[in-house]
Amino acid sequence: MDKSTQAKFNLMLQGIAARLIDEIDYFERITGEFKSGTKVFPLNCVPEGKLLNISFEGRSVKAHPDEIPELFSGFAAPFEKVSLLYKSRGELLMIEADSKNVSMKTKALExxxxxxxxxxxxxxxxxxxxxxxxxxxxxxxxxxxxxxxxxxxxxxxxxxxxxxxxxxxxxxxxxxxxxxxxxxxxxxxxxxxxxxxxxxxxxxxxxxxxxxxxxxxxxxxxxxxxxxxxxxxxxxxxxxxxxxxxxxxxxxxxxxxxxxxxxxxxxxxxxxxxxxxxxxxxx
Structure with a gap:
């Protein structure tokens, strides 16, 4: 992922971090996929008290919500495409980042x-x-x-x-x-x-x-x-x-x-x- 896309992704994640800080008691999980060629690496993030437990590339990290932008944009650096699904009570957001665009939208489940x-x-x-x-x-x-x-x-x-x-x-x-x-x-x-x-x-x-x-x-x-x-x-x-x-x-x-x-x-x-x-x- 080029630096320009990575910076946009980081900015998008700052909004997610602010949401997490304000509404941590309603947050359920973030799941995601980091793709490079045919390789796909899953991410899972769940609440643990006021912190987050993040699993990625075979390791677990505990982090404060305000650390999410730097962590996730750092994870994304070597990958071509990232898809994240943010779920809280009554809300489902999809975030996608690739060389063409960084976007966030509400996801409706059929x-x-x-x-x-x-x-x-x-x-x-x-x-x-x-x-x-x-x-x-x-x-x-x-x-x-x-x-x-x-x-x-x-x-x-x-x-x-x-x-x-x-x-x-x-x-x-x-x-x-x-x-x-x-x-x-x-x-x-x-x-x-x-x-x-x-x-x-x-x-x-x-x-x-x-x-x-x-x-x-x-x-x-x-x-x-x-x-x-x-x-x-x-x-x-x-x-x-x-x-x-x-x-x-x-x-x-x-x-x-x-x-x-x-x-x-x-x-x-x-x-x-x-x-x-x-x-x-x-x-």
Missing amino acids: EEKENIIKGHADTGIVSGRDYLIKPGKADKLLKAINIMADNGKIKNDMIRKYNQIDHFVELVEPMLKDLMKGRSELKVVDCACGKSYLSFVLNYYLKEVMKINCRFTGIDISEGVIRSSRKIAEELNYRNMEFIIGDIRTLLYQDEKGTVIQPDLVISLHACDTATDFALAYG
Whole structure:
């Protein structure tokens, strides 16, 4: 790759690095191919805390996101063509560099389109409702929270719960748009979160449908449901969530530095006994 192309590639990667720094908790992976003649060398880059674990040419490197431009453009120097696929929650970008051009574009997956179409059809069979959390597109989420079976069908005994949480999203969507005015991120607290249906579904809808950055804190007095919610968040790779064992009557909402702050939105799904009253008081 000539120096001019390498410089353009580096400039493109600076934008990716800035995106990574701002949204590391939403980043999933970068995969790529570095080609020279008939030889192809794969690259894989995944998050590891606030750092990146990069595998290339048989070695692994840990790097900060701001090191990506120099690293990747350095990798590219001896190659004729480079293709990178950047995937974060709700976003897929393709970057290509060769002797003629350096470009970046959104990549649409045909199989994803087919799944969405299939999902619309299946949903209509369930209840005739045009769902916001659509089977086909939200399968991974719906399976993780036990609403969808492995065969892609909504479980019969979970249709009511599915209707409930989807209707909740429908009700709060206009409010979410208003809340985001003047904000770059929405902070949400789920009081007496239980199995955290609302948090997981709202997290998905905010980030992957509405393209809104968000952070969720689930609070419950039960160690069992908090442990279960943490496991689901890990399975979904939702790193913008935390779950705390605590009493909503006394627990204060804090940021990562331990500073008490006000959430932008407090939610609670029919908390048991007097917990609903405590949730209202918390809000």
